Amino acid sequence: MKISVDHLHKIPDFSTVPDDQLQWLIDHSHLQKYNIGDFSFEKGDAIDSLFIVLKGQIAIKIKQNGNYKFVSYINTNTIGGLLPFSRAQSALGYGEVTEDTELLILEKSFFKEMIAKHYELTESLVHNMTSRVREFTKNNLQSEKMMALGKLSAGLAHELNNPASAMLRSAKALKKHLSHVPEKFKRIISIQATNEEIDIVNNLLFDKITNRPENNMSLIERNEKEDQLEDWLENHNVTNAYELTETLLDFCIDVSAIKSIHKEIGAKSFPTTIEWIENVLTTEKMVDEIEEASDRISNLVQSVKSYTHMDQTPEKVATDIHTGIKSTLTMLNHKLKQKGIIIKKQFQDNLIAPKIFVSEINQVWTNLIDNAIDAMDHGGTLTIITTKDDGDFIKIEIIDNGKGISKEHINAVFDPFFTTKSIGKGTGMGLEVVQRIINQHNGSIKVTSTKGETIFTVCLPIN
Incomplete structure (x- = not known):
């Protein structure tokens, strides 16, 4: 391939460089041809010459744990390799030729003469280097940000999915639960309770809801208390005792607490009353679960906002x-x-x-x-x-x-x-x-x- 000054003027960096300086570049350079599949450089090779891609294409790749990862292409009319005042010493990756390629190569030994005698040519190459560094920095910073964003997004999606699923489950359970309230309400109003008895139930519910005790029972202790409570309720004419024990114990209502309710309400009204108490506490528990899941989502969103600082300049x-x-x-x-x-x-x-x-x-x-x-x-x-x-x-x-x-x-x-x-x-x-x-x-x-x-x-x- 015969290279001319007109050919080099087509390269944007050389558009304003005087002809005599481009001719000097041609005269002191040599041509190098590569075929598809060749490597124009490999990791660790000394960066000791400037090259210009006259035709063809080179894929820059890096090797990680035995695999090649694509970084970018060096296309026709692109300047690469060593540039004036660059501190690059050895290649960090590989240059794989993806099209038959021809390079114009200027050895480092000619750089001193170029810098001393050919100002415009040197200036164009320095501008190319600064542009290359700026683009390299921007691209890799963006790449790293996108990788970090991918990691965070995957984790955040998982974190949001848990409370969102909990909210959905609790909402469906609450809807189903409330559908049974009219029948239970019908039974509770049929009780001929005194004002004092009603106050006892209301005070108990108010206390357990507003001052919900911390349940620190071990699994073994809880299983024992559930069995005791279920047996006690069945022995006192509560037909669906096994359905009530979990919620009652969640609010620390065990056999000793149940006995005091039974004593105040009386044996006749007790089964319906304890069922109503469990019903109200179940509603409260489901609402608490929805609130807790909502708070979790809100906190995650606030953390994202704080992390990205997206509301600040x-x-x-x-x-x-x-x-x-x-x-x-x-x-x-x-x-x-x-x-x-x-x-x-x-x-x-x-x-x-x-x-x-x-x-x-x-x-x-x-x-x-x-x-x-x-x-x-x-x-x-x-x-x-x-x-x-x-x-x-x-x-x-x-x-x-x-x-x-x-x-x-x-x-x-x-x-x-x-x-x-x-x-x-x-x-x-x-x-x-x-x-x-x-x-x-x-x-x-x-x-x-x-x-x-x-x-x-x-x-x-x-x-």
């Missing part, structure tokens, strides 16, 4: 760091419960609120806590400690008792695309994004790890 604001950590734990609660993780929160009281970008810092907690969960076996312990250090920083330590990070990997954990997770479980960008966000806040992050204890320490400036 995207600027640094003084924020209680504990709020974001708690919201993140709520978002990841499904994974925590799945693995039976024990949470230990050692939060310093009255900790000074640093000025932060709230949603970005919450992404830091998400990545660090999610990684900690993945590193631990079932029943692990996650410890989160917040303190103010001796200077003008607050310190947050996220500690897990998992398998740890090996010595050969610990220095690479913040590198782009580095991950020990399998394809689909990690982008290799999580900790790189974390470090970038912390740097954006003029803070610091470091990691120490041994088997059974990995500590990520984040320091954020107060001012």
Whole structure:
């Protein structure tokens, strides 16, 4: 293929570069051809030359646990490889040729002459580098956010499904339960009760509903009390005793309490009265279940709002760091419960609120806590400690008792695309994004790890 200055002018970055400088580029470069299936570069190869794709296409891929993951394409008229003033040293991934490709390659040894004598050409390449870095950063930050969002959405859907299902079950049960009320009401008004007897029943119900006692009975103790209560009720002419015992014991109405009701009401009215008491308490219990499920959904929605900070402007604001950590734990609660993780929160009281970008810092907690969960076996312990250090920083330590990070990997954990997770479980960008966000806040992050204890320490400036 014969390359000309006119050909290079079709490349947007070179549109304003003088002809003599483009001719210099052509004269000092060489052509390299690749066939479909070839690799133009592989992971670990030295980045020691600039290349221009004259025709064809190269797919950039990274390898994770023996599998290739697609990142992006390098298409015709795209500039790649080493650029002036770039600090890149070796390839992080692979360049697989997907169409027959021809490259124009300029070796690094010519860069000094280019920088010294060809200003416009150098300037266009530097602009290309800054655009490349900006696009790379934006794409990978978005990719990491989407992965984090996917994890949180799956957990949140599960968390919301439980109370929503509970509400539906309780609502259906309540509807069915209320359909029997007219018949029970008919029986209760047929009782010739005195005002004093009615007051006794009303006072009991009011007391149990407004001051519902805590039921701390063990399973064995409860089973024994249910059997005793059922036997006592059957011996006192209550025909459906087995249907009543569960609700009565939920409100701590056992045999001793039933005896006092029987004494005050009398044997004749007792069966209908105790049935009515159980009916009212059952209604109350179902309403409580619906209320509890509604509160759970409301709290989850509030946690999402707090986590995303979606009702605030995207600027640094003084924020209680504990709020974001708690919201993140709520978002990841499904994974925590799945693995039976024990949470230990050692939060310093009255900790000074640093000025932060709230949603970005919450992404830091998400990545660090999610990684900690993945590193631990079932029943692990996650410890989160917040303190103010001796200077003008607050310190947050996220500690897990998992398998740890090996010595050969610990220095690479913040590198782009580095991950020990399998394809689909990690982008290799999580900790790189974390470090970038912390740097954006003029803070610091470091990691120490041994088997059974990995500590990520984040320091954020107060001012």
